[in-house]
Amino acid sequence: MADTAEETLTDGFHLIIDALKLNDLNTIYGVPGIPITDFGRIAQAEGIRVLSFRHEQHAGYAAAIAGYLTKKPGICLTVSAPGFLNGLTALAHATTNCFPMILMSGSSEREIVDLQQGDYEEMDQLAIAKPLCKAAFRVLHAEDIGIAIARAIRAAVSGRPGGVYLDLPAKLFGQVMNADAGAKSLVKVIDPAPRQLPAAEAVSRAIDLLKTAKRPLIILGKGAAYAQADAEITAFVEKSGIPYLPMSMAKGLLPDTHPQSAGPARSLVLEEADVVVMIGARLNWLLSHGKGKSWGEPGSKQFIQIDIEPREMDSNVEIKAPVVGDIGSCVSALLEAMADDWPTPPSDWTDAINAKKETNLARMAPKLQNNNVPMDYHGALGALRTIIKQRPEVILVNEGANTLDFARSIIDMYQPRKRLDVGTWGVMGIGMGQAIGAAVETGKPVLAIEGDSAFGFSGMEIETICRYNLPVCVVVFNNNGIYRGTDVNPTGGSDVAPTVFVKDSRYDKMMEAFGGVGVYATSPDDVARAVNDALDSGKPTLINAVIDENAGTESGRIGNLNPQSVVGKK
Ligand code: ADP
Ligand code: TPW
Numbered sequence: 001m002a003d004t005a006e007e008t009l010t011d012g013f014h015l016i017i018d019a020l021k022l023n024d025l026n027t028i029y030g031v032p033g034i035p036i037t038d039f040g041r042i043a044q045a046e047g048i049r050v051l052s053f054r055h056e057q058h059a060g061y062a063a064a065i066a067g068y069l070t071k072k073p074g075i076c077l078t079v080s081a082p083g084f085l086n087g088l089t090a091l092a093h094a095t096t097n098c099f100p101m102i103l104m105s106g107s108s109e110r111e112i113v114d115l116q117q118g119d120y121e122e123m124d125q126l127a128i129a130k131p132l133c134k135a136a137f138r139v140l141h142a143e144d145i146g147i148a149i150a151r152a153i154r155a156a157v158s159g160r161p162g163g164v165y166l167d168l169p170a171k172l173f174g175q176v177m178n179a180d181a182g183a184k185s186l187v188k189v190i191d192p193a194p195r196q197l198p199a200a201e202a203v204s205r206a207i208d209l210l211k212t213a214k215r216p217l218i219i220l221g222k223g224a225a226y227a228q229a230d231a232e233i234t235a236f237v238e239k240s241g242i243p244y245l246p247m248s249m250a251k252g253l254l255p256d257t258h259p260q261s262a263g264p265a266r267s268l269v270l271e272e273a274d275v276v277v278m279i280g281a282r283l284n285w286l287l288s289h290g291k292g293k294s295w296g297e298p299g300s301k302q303f304i305q306i307d308i309e310p311r312e313m314d315s316n317v318e319i320k321a322p323v324v325g326d327i328g329s330c331v332s333a334l335l336e337a338m339a340d341d342w343p344t345p346p347s348d349w350t351d352a353i354n355a356k357k358e359t360n361l362a363r364m365a366p367k368l369q370n371n372n373v374p375m376d377y378h379g380a381l382g383a384l385r386t387i388i389k390q391r392p393e394v395i396l397v398n399e400g401a402n403t404l405d406f407a408r409s410i411i412d413m414y415q416p417r418k419r420l421d422v423g424t425w426g427v428m429g430i431g432m433g434q435a436i437g438a439a440v441e442t443g444k445p446v447l448a449i450e451g452d453s454a455f456g457f458s459g460m461e462i463e464t465i466c467r468y469n470l471p472v473c474v475v476v477f478n479n480n481g482i483y484r485g486t487d488v489n490p491t492g493g494s495d496v497a498p499t500v501f502v503k504d505s506r507y508d509k510m511m512e513a514f515g516g517v518g519v520y521a522t523s524p525d526d527v528a529r530a531v532n533d534a535l536d537s538g539k540p541t542l543i544n545a546v547i548d549e550n551a552g553t554e555s556g557r558i559g560n561l562n563p564q565s566v567v568g569k570k
């Protein structure tokens with residue numbers, strides 16, 4: 001604030017900062033530069049935590065996961081044009097995954113951009129952001145900052161959460177106005193994500209259908225984890241006695257060791273269930289769109305779906321009982337409508353599931369105990385599985401192909417919102433951004449289990465991890481490449497195959513370059529020892545875990561999605 005003879009003044013810089021703080025948004029993830037360098041400095045001086053990254057995409061992924069973990073929009077701050085575009089991938093990712101996030105980007109002068117006269121980093125950012133997010137706003141006047149930030153917050157967190165773009169032209173920051181009027185123009189958003197109660201008839205329709213089920217199944221998605229209705233969901237699952245399947249980021253909402261978990265009998269329950277209750281999960285590609293071979297006989301299923309977004313209903317298959325509302329309210333309403341003597345599902349159904357679980361778990365157990373050198377996925381992940389069991393508060397970040405698919409099925413989770421991964425797009429590159437966002441927002445230790453390719457997308461952010469001294473332990477599953485390191489160039493030329501990296505790279509040395517702890521690990525015992533040391537010390541650590549380059553399969557578990565050429569196939 002500045003004083004003139006007549007009045008006390010404020011400006012755009014301070015109004016944005018005050019509006020964020022007023023709404024309890026106290027962390028910014030970004031990359032500085034024109035026109036937002038001073039904004040970052042002033043924000044830090046005013047008590048906001050400003051974390052600088054090496055690339056905006058990772059700042060954006062940190063903001064997106066902050067939104068998921070806290071139910072408040074994560075804030076990402078970038079410069080114009082190229083910085084904005086780098087952040088936009090993460091904004092689109094947040095929208096696709098239903099995570100609340102606000103991307104605030106500085107932009108060039110409107111007059112020059114609109115006449116396309118070639119300004120510094122000129123780009124019509126608002127127009128480009130619009131189709132990729134839930135809402136996009138531009139603020140031209142300092143007196144509108146309060147309302148603009150209130151709109152951005154509401155758009156991000158209400159209804160189905162998602163990404164919001166806020167365009168901040170360079171001139172806005174320096175605009176001055178009377179400080180009292182400025183303070184009065186700010187809005188503290190009241191009830192930003194209002195509860196949305198389901199209609200009574202929707203609840204009774206769902207209950208009536210559920211009563212007819214002989215082979216019921218509940219599917220929990222990351223929307224259920226996001227909703228933070230953990231007690232209600234647990235009560236519903238346990239009172240109903242219905243087996244449940246967690247989607248990957250819903251693992252741990254109930255512990256994976258819960259007797260009603262059908263995780264290890266996934267194929268059986270999808271194929272055989274007759275009534276499926278979807279809670280905060282979409283019938284998209286991750287669930288084969290609710291149809292096809294994995295879902296058994298056509299017409300063998302009826303769906304109940306709980307979701308805050310009415311248009312999600314019937315998106316892929318007919319939903320017999322749509323229950324639209326927030327998950328906490330909907331699940332509570334179902335619970336209330338269930339009689340106290342609600343019958344447990346028929347025992348032939350639950351017995352068949354338990355038998356399948358036991359067989360599958362027994363088949364897996366010996367593989368997880370192998371101490372082979374070089375390691376295979378089972379050996380290395382068996383060691384990490386034990387560590388998460390002993391330290392259930394650790395947040396697990398996971399990406400890769402085989403590294404992702406094996407870790408998801410092998411590592412049991414015990415607490416809600418502890419497993420963060422590639423989400424709806426199966427995107428590579430979320431690793432270090434999510435690890436940083438999770439460590440910053442929760443103060444909990446993070447274990448990032450990364451394919452060597454996956455790690456490369458955000459690897460430079462280990463400098464960020466070291467700079468802020470975050471308790472992040474990265475394990476790079478180094479199999480010399482994408483899926484496996486064994487492909488050869490069929491021409492015999494000197495270029496290696498497109499999926500192959502430098503053999504025997506030492507990712508651990510990258511971490512040492514920034515003052516973190518680097519460990520070279522060749523056995524599951526080595527990995528376990530190093531991870532335990534890292535989690536005990538809280539020091540930034542990277543473990544290069546040498547994995548047999550023959551161990552993986554093409555595209556992990558989704559190789560069937562690859563188009564095949566029939567012409568000249570070698
Ligand atoms: P998964 O990938 O785990 O299957 P999805 O991202 O496909 O999960 O689905 C999440 C769903 O949860 C979305 O359809 C979203 O609208 C819904 N959702 C998110 N938050 C809530 C909430 N608080 N109440 C109800 N539905 C929600
Ligand atoms: C933004 C395509 C899917 S999985 C993967 C790529 C490049 C890497 C797999 O190798 P990795 O794991 O991580 O070494 P592993 O254990 O199987 O060897 N670009 C983006 N997203 C995706 N999904 C891809 C490319 C892909």
Ligand code: MG
Nearest residue numbers: 451452481483
């Ligand atoms: Mg690999």
